[in-house]
Amino acid sequence: MTSKSLVSISDIDKEEMLHLLELSRYFEENPNSKILDGRVVATLFFEPSTRTRLSFETAVNRLGGRVIGFSDANSTSTSKGETLKDTIKMVSNYVDLIVMRHHLEGAARYATEVTSKPIINAGDGANQHPSQTMLDLYSIYKTQGTLENLTITMVGDLKYGRTVHSLLMAMRYFNPTFNFIACDELQMPAEYKKFCIDNGIRFNESTDFSADVINSSDIIYMTRVQRERFTDIMEYERVKDLYRLHNSMLDNSKPTLKILHPLPRVNEIDQDVDDNPKAYYFQQAGNGLFARQAIITRALGIDPLAK
Amino acid sequence: MTSNKKELAVAALKAGTVIDRIPSTALFKAVKLLGIENLDRNVTIGNNLESRKIGKKGIIKIADTVFPETVLNRIALIAPTAVVNTIENFEVKDKRQVELPETIVGIVKCDNPKCITNNEPMDTKFHVVGHDPVVIRCHYCNHTVEGKDAKIL
Ligand SMILES: [Zn+2]
Numbered sequence: 001m002t003s004k005s006l007v008s009i010s011d012i013d014k015e016e017m018l019h020l021l022e023l024s025r026y027f028e029e030n031p032n033s034k035i036l037d038g039r040v041v042a043t044l045f046f047e048p049s050t051r052t053r054l055s056f057e058t059a060v061n062r063l064g065g066r067v068i069g070f071s072d073a074n075s076t077s078t079s080k081g082e083t084l085k086d087t088i089k090m091v092s093n094y095v096d097l098i099v100m101r102h103h104l105e106g107a108a109r110y111a112t113e114v115t116s117k118p119i120i121n122a123g124d125g126a127n128q129h130p131s132q133t134m135l136d137l138y139s140i141y142k143t144q145g146t147l148e149n150l151t152i153t154m155v156g157d158l159k160y161g162r163t164v165h166s167l168l169m170a171m172r173y174f175n176p177t178f179n180f181i182a183c184d185e186l187q188m189p190a191e192y193k194k195f196c197i198d199n200g201i202r203f204n205e206s207t208d209f210s211a212d213v214i215n216s217s218d219i220i221y222m223t224r225v226q227r228e229r230f231t232d233i234m235e236y237e238r239v240k241d242l243y244r245l246h247n248s249m250l251d252n253s254k255p256t257l258k259i260l261h262p263l264p265r266v267n268e269i270d271q272d273v274d275d276n277p278k279a280y281y282f283q284q285a286g287n288g289l290f291a292r293q294a295i296i297t298r299a300l301g302i303d304p305l306a307k
Numbered sequence: 308m309t310s311n312k313k314e315l316a317v318a319a320l321k322a323g324t325v326i327d328r329i330p331s332t333a334l335f336k337a338v339k340l341l342g343i344e345n346l347d348r349n350v351t352i353g354n355n356l357e358s359r360k361i362g363k364k365g366i367i368k369i370a371d372t373v374f375p376e377t378v379l380n381r382i383a384l385i386a387p388t389a390v391v392n393t394i395e396n397f398e399v400k401d402k403r404q405v406e407l408p409e410t411i412v413g414i415v416k417c418d419n420p421k422c423i424t425n426n427e428p429m430d431t432k433f434h435v436v437g438h439d440p441v442v443i444r445c446h447y448c449n450h451t452v453e454g455k456d457a458k459i460l
Pocket of ligand 1: 106417418419422423424445446447448449450
């Protein structure tokens with residue numbers, strides 16, 4: 001039996017990624033089981049994130065495991081100056097798996113170095129959030145029937161948006177075409193465009209969220225444009241509505257198009273899109289449960305598909 | 308080797324190490340990387356000397372001291388052009404280019420204030436991800452920095 005941490009989506013290769021997608025599908029069909037019977041999982045949220053924590057804890061519960069943990073660091077000895085290393089070592093004595101979220105970048109990677117128990121990174125600052133990427137991939141896979149040869153349009157904050165960066169990197173195995181749609185201040189960083197070039201991935205870059213772009217897309221991945229990202233507030237006021245999706249913009253889009261968004265949304269997707277069957281962001285969040293069940297069982301070396 | 312002997316004879320060294328061809332802008336970082344600030348041996352540091360190869364260069368001469376290769380190779384991070392001469396009896400006994408290791412542990416400070424390495428008592432660790440120019444990536448937070456801009460701990 002092997003156990004495996006998941007700190008970054010780049011820790012897993014194409015084969016493992018596809019296996020996690022198959023596992024996600026299995027858990028969608030069989031959400032409740034006892035395969036974690038007798039196992040205890042810690043959810044250590046040094047930084048609060050109710051959405052992610054509930055998703056992980058539901059995943060453990062539906063698999064028949066038990067959960068211990070905390071939902072913010074104020075309730076722990078971290079607030080008394082205990083090092084991360086000491087907290088991880090202490091908790092490692094009690095549990096089979098640690099799911100952790102931390103505001104410091106690299107915290108989860110470091111945690112894997114101080115314990116032999118597997119670590120799942122549930123977000124480390126602006127760095128990595130691999131379960132989000134797996135649920136994004138599963139949502140694409142499930143709605144399109146494949147990950148191969150898709151046109152994916154990313155819109156909004158492409159500069160700071162960690163979810164789009166991770167998704168971009170994970171898609172490298174599947175021959176995608178990307179459209180990067182953002183204002184000048186929030187363009188896709190050069191290192192990710194270089195990543196595309198190095199991996200033979202086609203991409204178009206534009207400030208214009210045009211009908212042509214929308215109508216050629218299989219997936220539109222919307223992200224939040226936050227006021228605090230702008231050095232110039234006037235610039236924010238000028239661009240904030242340029243990257244807003246309204247239902248009427250989808251009139252001539254592909255019938256199979258799906259709109260994704262990591263949530264929470266503010267106003268970048270108009271409420272009038274919600275009832276369009278192409279709107280998929282709420283189901284996408286729901287898929288997080290199955291993707292996390294897959295990641296948890298992989299971490300514990302349990303494979304229901306191997307039977 | 309005789310031409311070298313002449314060039315390096317500025318402050319003739321009987322035995323020790325001469326590190327040559329350090330870009331002028333990197334000289335004092337190189338001094339720090341070698342940890343020679345507290346050395347009680349005879350140390351000569353020259354800077355802004357003419358170099359046909361790299362423009363303005365710096366040079367460090369340390370008497371009666373031989374450094375481990377791992378220490379010398381730290382210099383490659385900020386001065387990939389640097390050349391290390393080992394001197395014995397006023398002769399250049401060995402001359403070699405510094406070589407950048409693939410992983411750099413505990414020498415460079417991560418410039419990301421939100422990096423775990425700046426908040427826990429632990430060693431930093433960087434991977435070399437580019438050579439021309441030298442670019443290193445933090446093992447923990449994935450921030451990248453050019454070697455010449457790296458902050459030395
Ligand atoms: Zn770092």
